[in-house]
Amino acid sequence: MRLKDKVAIVTGGASGFGAEIVRVFAREGASVAVVDINEAGAKAVCESINAPTLPVRCDVTKRAEIEAAVQATMERFGRVDIIVNNAGWSHRNKSLMDVTEEEFDRVYDVNVKSIYYMTQASVPLMRAQGGGVMINIGSTGGIRPRPGLTWYNGSKGAVNLLSRSMAVELAPDKIRVNGVAPVMGETALLETFMGMPDTPENRAKFVAGIPLGRMSKPSDIANACLWLASDEAEFITGVVMEVDGGRTI
Numbered sequence: 001m002r003l004k005d006k007v008a009i010v011t012g013g014a015s016g017f018g019a020e021i022v023r024v025f026a027r028e029g030a031s032v033a034v035v036d037i038n039e040a041g042a043k044a045v046c047e048s049i050n051a052p053t054l055p056v057r058c059d060v061t062k063r064a065e066i067e068a069a070v071q072a073t074m075e076r077f078g079r080v081d082i083i084v085n086n087a088g089w090s091h092r093n094k095s096l097m098d099v100t101e102e103e104f105d106r107v108y109d110v111n112v113k114s115i116y117y118m119t120q121a122s123v124p125l126m127r128a129q130g131g132g133v134m135i136n137i138g139s140t141g142g143i144r145p146r147p148g149l150t151w152y153n154g155s156k157g158a159v160n161l162l163s164r165s166m167a168v169e170l171a172p173d174k175i176r177v178n179g180v181a182p183v184m185g186e187t188a189l190l191e192t193f194m195g196m197p198d199t200p201e202n203r204a205k206f207v208a209g210i211p212l213g214r215m216s217k218p219s220d221i222a223n224a225c226l227w228l229a230s231d232e233a234e235f236i237t238g239v240v241m242e243v244d245g246g247r248t249i
Helices: 016-027 039-047 064-077 102-129 149-174 190-194 200-207 216-229
Strands: 007-011 031-036 053-057 082-085 131-136 174-180 241-242
Touching: 007 016, 007 064, 007 102, 016 031, 016 039, 016 082, 016 216, 031 039, 031 064, 039 053, 053 064, 064 102, 082 102, 082 216, 102 131, 102 149, 102 174, 131 149, 131 216, 149 174, 149 241, 174 216, 216 241
Parallel strands: 007 031, 007 082, 031 053, 082 131, 131 174, 174 241
Antiparallel strands: none
């Protein structure tokens, strides 16, 4: 098993990409804290897995709740080897002038500030134990943006660049930091990204821009995270892996 005896924290782990990351990590031998504001969803994911897991209710926009989630993981499993900052949010696809200040703040709080909080809470522990891995879920929107998601695109551009900058700064501590940039996927946020009804016709318009001919699936993202988290990628840091079917070419 590729993550045997490792301990991971996955934010936004109750659904979508996060839930599949949890399942794949657990299958590969990791103990996983499933961190999500949806406590019932986190518990359901844990109950569906025959492996050591811990559901943790956490609003990632609150420093105290991030700190409590990390502490709960330490108390249960004794260490933290892998962090996946997967929790994300988007304003609805619409004109940049129509996005409210409240929507803007929430996008940046969930997508960017949560990584700051998690870094503050987890890096001292990783330093003390001699290293670790952090994976930040960015987006192709931060690489090849399109209209209607300007402020979301900016937040994910920040995630992509932060991953590279953090990698350089934390390398002396043997903490690897990488990003994963998915193309639009089959998750609960799909209709938000599209800004229109989720119909076969509207999906086809978006898929037409993806050379491999489909949207991303949770398994695509989970498998990328698995490799980046494993010892097979021990010399990989500062990479933003585009899991996009060729979208950003």
